[in-house]
Amino acid sequence: xxxxxEFLGLDRTEGFIPQSNTTSDVVVGVLDTGVWPERKSYDxxxxxxxxxxxxxxxxEGKDFKAANACNRKLVGARFFxxxxxxxxxxxxxxxxxxxxxxxxxxxxxxxxxxxGSAVPDVDFLGYAAGTARGMSTRxxxxxxKVCWLGGCFGSDILAAMDKAIxxxxxxxxxxxxxxxxxxxxDNIAVGAFSAMAMGVVVSCSAGNAGPGASTLSNVAPxxxxxxxxxLDRDFPANVLLSNGKxxxxxxxxxxxxxxxxxxxxxxxxxxxxxxNGNLCMTGTLLPDKVAGKIVLCxxxxxxxxxxxxxxxxxxxxxxxxxxxxxxxxxxxxxAHLLPATAVGEIAGDAIKSYLFSDPNPTAxxxxxxxxxxVKPSPVVAAFSSRGPSAITPDILKPDLIAPGVNILAAxxxxxxxxxQAADPRRTEFNIISGTSMSCPHVSGLLALLKGAHPDxxxxxxxxxxxxxxxxxxxxxxxxxxxxxxxAATPFDFGAGHVDPPKALDPGLxxxxxTEDYLDFLCALNYTPLQIARLSRLTNYTCDRQKAYEVSxxxxxxxxxxxxxxxxxxxxxxxxTNVGAPGTYKATVSAPEGVKVVVEPTALTFSALGEKKNxxxxxxxxxxxxxxxxxxxxxxxDAQHVVASPLAFSxx
Amino acid sequence: xxxxxxxxxxxxxxSQMPPAFAEHRHxxxxxxxxxxxxxxxxxxxxxxAHGFSARxxxxxxxxxxxxxxxxxxxxxxxxxxH
Numbered sequence: 001x002x003x004x005x006e007f008l009g010l011d012r013t014e015g016f017i018p019q020s021n022t023t024s025d026v027v028v029g030v031l032d033t034g035v036w037p038e039r040k041s042y043d044x045x046x047x048x049x050x051x052x053x054x055x056x057x058x059x060e061g062k063d064f065k066a067a068n069a070c071n072r073k074l075v076g077a078r079f080f081x082x083x084x085x086x087x088x089x090x091x092x093x094x095x096x097x098x099x100x101x102x103x104x105x106x107x108x109x110x111x112x113x114x115x116g117s118a119v120p121d122v123d124f125l126g127y128a129a130g131t132a133r134g135m136s137t138r139x140x141x142x143x144x145k146v147c148w149l150g151g152c153f154g155s156d157i158l159a160a161m162d163k164a165i166x167x168x169x170x171x172x173x174x175x176x177x178x179x180x181x182x183x184x185x186d187n188i189a190v191g192a193f194s195a196m197a198m199g200v201v202v203s204c205s206a207g208n209a210g211p212g213a214s215t216l217s218n219v220a221p222x223x224x225x226x227x228x229x230x231l232d233r234d235f236p237a238n239v240l241l242s243n244g245k246x247x248x249x250x251x252x253x254x255x256x257x258x259x260x261x262x263x264x265x266x267x268x269x270x271x272x273x274x275x276n277g278n279l280c281m282t283g284t285l286l287p288d289k290v291a292g293k294i295v296l297c298x299x300x301x302x303x304x305x306x307x308x309x310x311x312x313x314x315x316x317x318x319x320x321x322x323x324x325x326x327x328x329x330x331x332x333x334x335a336h337l338l339p340a341t342a343v344g345e346i347a348g349d350a351i352k353s354y355l356f357s358d359p360n361p362t363a364x365x366x367x368x369x370x371x372x373x374v375k376p377s378p379v380v381a382a383f384s385s386r387g388p389s390a391i392t393p394d395i396l397k398p399d400l401i402a403p404g405v406n407i408l409a410a411x412x413x414x415x416x417x418x419x420q421a422a423d424p425r426r427t428e429f430n431i432i433s434g435t436s437m438s439c440p441h442v443s444g445l446l447a448l449l450k451g452a453h454p455d456x457x458x459x460x461x462x463x464x465x466x467x468x469x470x471x472x473x474x475x476x477x478x479x480x481x482x483x484x485x486x487a488a489t490p491f492d493f494g495a496g497h498v499d500p501p502k503a504l505d506p507g508l509x510x511x512x513x514t515e516d517y518l519d520f521l522c523a524l525n526y527t528p529l530q531i532a533r534l535s536r537l538t539n540y541t542c543d544r545q546k547a548y549e550v551s552x553x554x555x556x557x558x559x560x561x562x563x564x565x566x567x568x569x570x571x572x573x574x575x576t577n578v579g580a581p582g583t584y585k586a587t588v589s590a591p592e593g594v595k596v597v598v599e600p601t602a603l604t605f606s607a608l609g610e611k612k613n614x615x616x617x618x619x620x621x622x623x624x625x626x627x628x629x630x631x632x633x634x635x636x637d638a639q640h641v642v643a644s645p646l647a648f649s650x651x
Numbered sequence: 652x653x654x655x656x657x658x659x660x661x662x663x664x665x666s667q668m669p670p671a672f673a674e675h676r677h678x679x680x681x682x683x684x685x686x687x688x689x690x691x692x693x694x695x696x697x698x699x700a701h702g703f704s705a706r707x708x709x710x711x712x713x714x715x716x717x718x719x720x721x722x723x724x725x726x727x728x729x730x731x732x733h
Contacts, residue, residue: 033732082693083658083727086706106732147732154727155658155704159694166698178730187660187728194699205733217733436733532722536701538664 001113002122002130003372004403004441007231009501010135013448022454024138025051026447027075028114029169030440031160031176032107034100034145035077037069039108039410039428041116041132042141044072051075056142056167061099069100073117076142076167083155084148091148100145105412105419105430107143110175112410113440115139115447119410124417124429125254125335127235127370128408132429135444135500139451142169152176154187161191165198170450173443175205175436177217180390183521184530189220193534196222197514201446201458205435206398207385211328211483213491215385219397221555222517224446224462227385228404228438229378229497230482235333235406236368237341239320241265241354242361249320249341250333250406251367252431258339262362263317264293267355271295271314280307280319291315294363296355299323299342305418308336318365322348330382330482332433333406335417335425341365376473380492381405382483384435387491388559388649392524394550396559396647398494399462400469402445404438406431445500452504453578459512459554460576464503466556467510467642469496471632489630490645495557507640508575508584508605510556523548558633559647560618568619575612575635575642577605582637586614591629594648595619598633623650656706658693661715662722665701669720679703682721686714 005011024047035042049072056076058066070077077100081091096103116134123129144160146152157174164172172195174188183189192202204218206227218225237251242262269278271289280297295316297307304321311319319340323330329344343351355361381404389397411430416423442465449461456464471493472478479497481488514535521531522542532538542548551560551571560569575584583604590596596618603612616633631646663682665675672678676695683690683705690711693704704727707715716724 080694083704086658086693104732147730152730152732153658154730155660155693157730158660158696158700158704162694162696162698162700176730176732178728181728184723185725185728187725188730191699198698208733434733439733529722532664533662533700533725536665538666538722 001116001132001134001407001409002128003231003233004407005133005135007403008498012501013504022451024048024140026136026170026451027051027054027140027142027168028171028173028443028447029142029144029164030107030111030114030173031144031146031157032110033104033147034079034102034107035074035111035143036102036108036410036412037074039112040119041112041134041410042071042074043117047072047138051140054168059100061097061101063097064099064101073141075140078160078163079145080156080160081148083153084150087153088150096149100143102412103414105415106436107145108412109409109430109432110173110436110440111141111143113407113437114173114444115141116410122429124408124427124431125252127252128233128431129370132408135441136447139444139447142167147176158187158191161195165195165200170200171443171447172200172202173440175439177205177207180217182391183220184526184533186220188218189223190534192220192223193517194536196458197535199458201450201461203439203443203446205439208383208434210384210386211382213386214388214390216387216389216397217385219389219391221395221520221553224442225398226435226439226442227398227401227493228381228383228435229401229493230381230405231403232374232377233370233372233406234374236371238366238368239341239343239351239363240366241351241363243354243358245354247343247347247351249343249347250331251341252333252335253339253367254335257367258318258364262364265355265361265363266290266293266295267352268295268297280310282310285310285314287314292317294318294320296320296322296351299327304332304342305334305336305420308338308340309420309422312338320351322351328382328483329485333431335431337418337423339365376476376480378403378497379480379482380488384492392550393561393649394559395553395555396490396494396557396645400466400495400498401493402438402441402498404435405433407433407437442498445498445503448500449503457511457513460509460578463509463511463556464506465498466495467644468499468502468506470499471496471645489628490557490647495643495645505579506642507579507637508635508642509578510554510573511576512554516554519548520550520553523550557645562620562623562648562650566621568617570615570617572613572615575603577608577610579640581606584635584637584642587634587636588631590631591648593620593623594629594631596631596646603635618648625650655708658704658727659707659712660704660725660727661702662700663702664720664722667720682715682718685718686711
């Protein structure tokens with residue numbers, strides 16, 4: 001967050017965001033591991049009184065005093081442990097606090113990313129220097145601690161959502177998820193439905209199970225599902241081999257550098273007596289083989305930073321962490337405790353080739369600090385979970401992507417930046433990666449939009465972010481996927497990468513009401529009991545005379561799952577004017593083999609709030625099962641572009 | 652039996668509370684008591700859901716599903732940080 005506001009163009013939004021109370025009246029509830037309230041990111045200087053509508057509380061614990069913790073920035077802090085303790089036994093008070101205090105770091109990182117105050121002149125171990133700030137610096141934060149060292153449980157999460165809505169949160173941010181289950185069985189989807197119905201926007205992380213297909217969490221259409229991309233910043237640390245070759249890696253190591261002359265170099269798999277010694281698992285390296293050497297470890301199974309500790313404990317001088325096919329070219333920087341760098345699969349294979357061919361291999365690592373302006377950026381992170389949605393393939397997920405790789409934000413004082421027990425360091429900030437990091441970026445942006453447009457529904461706010469997202473670099477092709485090195489697809493990035501300056505003035509939105517979602521549930525053939533679990537409406541029944549279709553949900557993106565036989569699918573959409581009067585014209589970029597017909601092709605809006613319908617018909621000939629194709633539909637009045645991705649799959 | 656217990660979220664039809672009860676919490680308590688002598692309510696939900704959570708055996712959960720006013724009984728899911 002010393003770079004993402006600029007990367008997102010937030011420095012260009014100042015004129016668009018009203019400085020009225022509407023922006024600072026938004027309270028974002030962050031359900032996570034709690035908060036370390038002493039961090040400067042929670043400084044409330046310059047903020048007005050706590051919104052009068054706020055009904056939350058600052059719950060106390062032995063190590064969490066409300067008078068010292070909560071203020072006009074951190075307006076609420078609660079913890080929910082009854083479900084956890086019922087399942088796992090009493091909280092181990094020697095390891096974590098039965099209070100909102102964050103002993104993990106994750107919750108402090110996410111909440112400060114959402115709405116942390118600006119903290120100038122910060123860095124992480126000398127890296128990523130700048131002013132750290134949340135995406136909505138004027139919004140307020142309320143933390144709901146629902147995750148403990150042993151996990152996060154549905155009964156606690158639902159209780160926290162229950163309370164957060166009662167307290168008056170306008171946005172909920174959840175950087176957590178479970179497997180895939182039907183919406184009425186998913187505690188988060190259940191809570192989010194009622195939240196949406198009460199005007200609360202809910203954003204959730206998509207998950208880190210990529211790059212495999214259909215690996216998403218939190219896919220309910222009333223949730224904003226957020227994938228992760230990189231930003232234009234990197235932390236290069238190059239591997240220099242004695243054969244003259246050098247390979248680019250990344251690292252956040254900060255400490256005593258390696259000697260200037262190359263050191264002996266060994267593959268971990270050749271310094272062990274165990275079959276998985278190449279992974280540098282605890283206790284697997286032979287000290288007499290690795291002492292004083294740089295060790296190449298393969299990525300996988302155990303934590304990346306733990307591998308460094310294993311090398312260090314065995315007497316190694318440094319580590320090169322090599323990706324395998326599972327991670328490809330994705331590089332995640334870590335604050336290793338010994339000189340270390342991470343390299344991609346291609347570099348890793350080349351380095352191994354040198355290791356196996358040279359009888360006396362030597363190497364060193366050159367740490368290059370922080371580099372900005374990296375291109376191309378963003379690229380989709382390999383770990384970011386991918387669509388299509390396994391629950392409803394006709395709803396395109398994830399919805400969009402945001403920065404989630406190497407993100408600097410505030411950190412707990414309980415553990416070091418690696419989270420390892422062996423890490424004695426304590427830092428105000430940390431750099432970590434995940435869709436957990438991209439989700440709070442979007443939550444902060446949702447708060448910005450809600451503050452700028454307090455009368456917009458959750459559906460309209462989400463639509464504004466989605467239809468203004470970009471899917472291509474300026475004049476330079478589609479956003480890339482680091483997992484493949486090729487152009488990513490809407491199954492990877494949804495509508496694309498968020499563009500908040502444009503989202504503040506989207507022109508048109510695809511609005512969605514609770515009634516629309518109920519029709520959607522009817523289209524899924526949900527029973528009245530299942531609908532009641534989600535909606536709390538015990539007397540709601542679907543109209544047997546009405547032909548409900550999932551394709552009628554007024555979603556800002558299109559996913560069409562064709563049967564293998566040639567077929568035609570028709571979607572109906574409604575656009576609402578949220579800008580000046582004008583005429584919008586449709587343009588379609590359709591993939592080969594799919595005919596796309598939009599009717600009408602022009603829509604004229606003469607008043608604010610005016611709604612216009614259109615239909616789009618997709619026709620295709622038979623295609624092999626498993627085929628996919630993509631396109632884009634745009635409505636433009638020359639000033640605005642209201643874009644929707646089209647994703648086609650043949651089952 | 653305690654070892655077999657799981658946490659369930661019991662969704663209730665708030666509008667179907669019998670008139671004998673003055674508060675929903677009392678109704679939830681009575682419903683729970685009717686299927687288990689020992690179970691206690693972990694949370695009562697009132698904003699994003701109507702109902703409660705409690706530790707139940709599978710047999711108790713099935714019995715709960717048949718109680719009047721019960722919309723559904725779901726085993727809670729476990730989630731992880733992303």
